[in-house]
Amino acid sequence: MAESAAAAVAPSAELLEFPKKDKRRMLHAVYRVGDLDRTIQFYTEGLGMKLLRKRDVPDEKYSNAFLGFGPEDSHFVVELTYNYGVSSYDIGTGFGHFAIATEDVYKLVENVRAKGGSVTREPGPVKGGKSVIAFVKDPDGYMFELIQRGPTPEPLCQVMLRVGDLDRAIKFYEKALGMKVLRTIDRPEYKYTLAMMGYADEDKTTVLELTYNYGVTEYTKGNAYAQIAIGTDDVYKSAEVINHVIQEVGGGKITRQPGPLPGINTKITSFLDPDGWKTVLVDNEDFLKELQ
């Protein structure tokens, strides 16, 4: 009896392969800001992003602005949320940064400075490596790493999150989300290891940069950064796989069962990874319809 029950719920090999075969793309990062116009001004004039669209949802007392380096149907973008009357948030210690690839970090830093932005790390080679980087802080305190790179179709190139167990996080993002480990960097002299994870090469797409600081297993999440969204052709199959991986890895949680959102009918499912970072999977077709 117990055996047949177990057999009935065991996912097929085909289902477990689904995340790797699915049409996945990182769509956007969602986070809260205290003044939408102030952030739009900094991102457009200081960082060179375009304002793609805005929407106001007065019934729910919030507004959104979408910004990036290209249209949402082909680029990763940021979705800023302004909650009426809330002017500041706690970013916590777990969120790391967003990154922008540019052909001239020095020039971009000068531009940020000229627009009154805060440069927290001057341009130069990364400690322990060769890439030329800089860090700037946006008006709410979110960090942007500026990375010197050749021309790229996707300048908004990283979302960095800190995790407490890198092997567990890698296994989760590989199996539950079908991401590949694109590169790992261990810098024992600075006591950290990074794993770049994603769906295509780092210089062509946005990747998730998971950072493990030796011996640090817990971070605070604050209430500012919310989630990343990823496209899928099937939220139902995706959620089945995620459920299975949650049990296998021993961490994570489905926070929204797959199905259409009331009112707009876009099918989504959402979950937390073993470190508590949230991801929303969005039906690809519904997402494109929403943009029309």
Ligand SMILES: C[C@@H](O)C(=O)SC[C@H](NC(=O)CC[C@H](N)C(=O)O)C(=O)NCC(=O)O
């Ligand atoms: C692409 C890759 O090489 C980098 O740019 S890594 C940047 C580096 N990251 C870290 O140090 C991560 C660990 C750190 N303790 C953390 O939790 O953020 C970095 O920020 N270097 C700083 C520098 O000044 O070079």
